[in-house]
Amino acid sequence: MPAIIEMQNLTVRLGNRTILDRLTGALSGHCIGLLGPNGSGKSTLINTLLGFYQPVAGGARIFGKEVQSNLRELRAMIGYMPESDAFIADMSGVRFVRYMAELSGLPRSEAMERAHEAFFYVGLGEARYRKLGTYSLGMKQLAKLAQAIAHGPRLVLLDEPTNGLDPEARVRMLQLVREIRDTGEVTVLISSHLLRDIEECCDQVLILKEGRIAALCNLEEERKANLKFLELEVTQGNGFLESVRGLGCECAAFGAGRVRIILPDDIDLRQIYRTAAAHDVQIRRMNYRRDTLEDIFLKAMAGSQQASAVPQGSANGRL
Amino acid sequence: MAVYKRTYKAYQGPLTPAWSRFTVLSRYGLSTLFDSRPFTAYTVLCFIPFLIGLAYIYFVHSTTAQLVLNARMGNGPGTVNNDWFLGFIGIEAAMGFILVAWGGPGMITKDFANHSVQLYLSRPISRTEYLFGKISVLATLLSCTTWVPALLLFFIKAGLQGHGWLWDNLWMAGSIVLSCLIWIAVMSLISMAVAVWVKWRIAATALMLGIFFLLPAMAAVLNAILRTQWGNLFNFTHMITLIWMRLFRERVAELPTAFNAVPLWAAWAWLFAVCGACFWLLDRKLRAREVERS
Numbered sequence: 001m002p003a004i005i006e007m008q009n010l011t012v013r014l015g016n017r018t019i020l021d022r023l024t025g026a027l028s029g030h031c032i033g034l035l036g037p038n039g040s041g042k043s044t045l046i047n048t049l050l051g052f053y054q055p056v057a058g059g060a061r062i063f064g065k066e067v068q069s070n071l072r073e074l075r076a077m078i079g080y081m082p083e084s085d086a087f088i089a090d091m092s093g094v095r096f097v098r099y100m101a102e103l104s105g106l107p108r109s110e111a112m113e114r115a116h117e118a119f120f121y122v123g124l125g126e127a128r129y130r131k132l133g134t135y136s137l138g139m140k141q142l143a144k145l146a147q148a149i150a151h152g153p154r155l156v157l158l159d160e161p162t163n164g165l166d167p168e169a170r171v172r173m174l175q176l177v178r179e180i181r182d183t184g185e186v187t188v189l190i191s192s193h194l195l196r197d198i199e200e201c202c203d204q205v206l207i208l209k210e211g212r213i214a215a216l217c218n219l220e221e222e223r224k225a226n227l228k229f230l231e232l233e234v235t236q237g238n239g240f241l242e243s244v245r246g247l248g249c250e251c252a253a254f255g256a257g258r259v260r261i262i263l264p265d266d267i268d269l270r271q272i273y274r275t276a277a278a279h280d281v282q283i284r285r286m287n288y289r290r291d292t293l294e295d296i297f298l299k300a301m302a303g304s305q306q307a308s309a310v311p312q313g314s315a316n317g318r319l
Numbered sequence: 320m321a322v323y324k325r326t327y328k329a330y331q332g333p334l335t336p337a338w339s340r341f342t343v344l345s346r347y348g349l350s351t352l353f354d355s356r357p358f359t360a361y362t363v364l365c366f367i368p369f370l371i372g373l374a375y376i377y378f379v380h381s382t383t384a385q386l387v388l389n390a391r392m393g394n395g396p397g398t399v400n401n402d403w404f405l406g407f408i409g410i411e412a413a414m415g416f417i418l419v420a421w422g423g424p425g426m427i428t429k430d431f432a433n434h435s436v437q438l439y440l441s442r443p444i445s446r447t448e449y450l451f452g453k454i455s456v457l458a459t460l461l462s463c464t465t466w467v468p469a470l471l472l473f474f475i476k477a478g479l480q481g482h483g484w485l486w487d488n489l490w491m492a493g494s495i496v497l498s499c500l501i502w503i504a505v506m507s508l509i510s511m512a513v514a515v516w517v518k519w520r521i522a523a524t525a526l527m528l529g530i531f532f533l534l535p536a537m538a539a540v541l542n543a544i545l546r547t548q549w550g551n552l553f554n555f556t557h558m559i560t561l562i563w564m565r566l567f568r569e570r571v572a573e574l575p576t577a578f579n580a581v582p583l584w585a586a587w588a589w590l591f592a593v594c595g596a597c598f599w600l601l602d603r604k605l606r607a608r609e610v611e612r613s
Contacts, residue, residue, distance in 0.1 A: 043610075047609075047610050050441050052437075052440070052441075052609045052610050053610075071443075072337060072443040072445075073443070075441060075442055075443040075444075076334070076442075076443045078441070080437075080438070080441040082434070082437050082438065082441075084434045084437075085433075085434060086433065086434040086435050086437055086438050087433055087435060087438075088429065088430070088433050088435055089429075089432075089433050090351075090429075091351075099343070099347055100438060100442065102335075102343045103340060103343050103344070103439060103442045103443075103444055104442045104443065105334035105335050105337070105340065105443060106330065106332070106334065106335070107332075107333060107334075107335055110330070110332050110333075114330060117328075121326070121327060147438065149327060151330055152328065152329040152330025152331070153329075154329065179326075179327060180327050183326070183327050183328075183329075185327070185328070185329040186327070186329065
């Protein structure tokens with residue numbers, strides 16, 4: 001899949017502080033998660049991609065076009081949902097979205113049609129003639145999403161889209177993001193500090209730490225790779241672990257009969273069953289344990305990975 | 320596509336020309352202003368001087384009307400000439416000032432209060448276009464109440480007068496347009512700059528009133544204390560009037576002392592300095608508002 005966003009040595013400085021420090025990487029997923037603790041540079045990266053900040057070194061390309069020199073063209077292809085409450089309080093929802101669509105270049109009638117569609121799409125159809133100032137927080141978030149997609153962008157940037165939402169509204173928001181992603185017509189980039197949101201929607205994740213890339217991995221590949229990562233719960237059996245090691249597996253035992261095994265490619269799962277039977281060991285539970293995004297995130301935060309040494313699927317193969 | 324088809328679909332239709340995007344801001348700005356009935360009523364009121372002027376020009380050129388009212392117009396103070404048009408513009412400008420103070424600051428402070436500047440600027444529209452769109456709302460409104468009616472009166476007068484009056488006084492048409500455009504530019508920029516500075520509509524309106532009513536008092540105090548006329552640099556109305564007087568070819572010798580004391584170049588320098596300062600403030604404040612945090 002071609003890269004949607006490419007960063008080459010991207011460095012952004014605000015005042016004397018370096019906020020983004022030599023970011024290099026290519027983002028190519030259908031839905032890209034942007035993770036990091038507060039102050040790691042997530043919003044700054046989004047604002048740089050929108051052209052609000054000018055890099056002091058390096059640059060970024062979206063759809064192969066240099067951001068700073070193709071701002072107008074790129075902004076027409078981007079939908080942006082900001083983190084803060086951004087709307088016009090005394091305007092009706094549908095008029096606001098129509099206004100934004102017209103500013104993106106849609107003719108009046110098309111903008112009106114798309115505004116209605118966007119409002120129905122996000123589930124606010126019945127409230128579209130109400131003034132935005134009267135909306136609840138969840139409705140405001142959905143209205144912001146509607147204005148971000150009304151003009152039919154190719155890339156949607158969502159900055160903390162589930163902020164302040166109750167569980168039901170959060171589920172609805174994530175469902176919408178997945179639906180948009182699954183159309184295949186648009187790439188979604190979500191910035192969030194909620195790992196679960198990213199895990200539920202994204203197929204690629206970029207983790208930032210102190211303005212640097214701490215990890216850049218493809219979650220789908222991570223999941224596939226971890227199919228050889230077993231977690232067992234067994235009854236005590238002498239020699240079982242040694243025999244498993246003898247098969248060529250790496251394994252480690254923990255308390256209460258818990259065993260973690262990495263299966264080499266040439267070892268079949270049946271051989272583990274046979275070894276257990278040979279040692280009269282009961283396998284009470286077996287999981288293909290995969291690294292959760294939390295594991296990846298914590299490792300990225302703890303480690304000192306630098307942008308230049310970020311391996312794809314870097315979280316694999318740990319016991 | 321019908322609204323019942325609740326699936327996301329990319330837009331592949333035609334787009335409006337990039338240069339015309341600022342007109343969307345103007346259109347929505349005007350529409351929002353005229354949502355207020357008192358504002359609409361006052362705007363209509365601003366056309367009354369035009370109607371009075373129209374009636375007056377007709378009266379001056381209608382012998383029948385003069386006979387009916389038993390009044391005879393000669394070449395006295397009531398003559399429709401450069402003084403008359405300068406006076407007309409002065410009245411329209413004073414009425415327009417209320418329009419600006421009423422509607423101008425709210426156009427930007429609302430965007431600031433709602434954090435919506437970043438929404439505008441994340442679209443294919445630059446800071447300059449955003450500003451131009453907002454200023455064009457005021458420019459359209461003020462044009463309709465100042466130089467457009469003044470120019471109409473000028474051509475009506477030319478039509479009724481005949482005998483080459485138009486060609487002899489064509490310079491006056493330029494003076495009408497230029498004077499009003501200068502005033503519109505200064506007023507719009509000041510109102511926008513004040514709005515982005517204080518970020519609160521009521522305070523911005525109060526500050527506008529302060530600039531045009533309290534600063535002249537301060538200028539008078541400075542003039543009295545320092546025994547000079549340069550204090551008038553703080554009197555915005557005075558400086559604009561000074562430029563207008565020269566544009567309308569008022570005879571310098573007949574002007575009051577205050578209008579002779581400050582040279583014309585100083586008035587133009589003041590004008591450019593004020594506009595430059597407003598642009599600088601607007602650019603700085605808007606740049607800061609492109610990116611907002613919750």
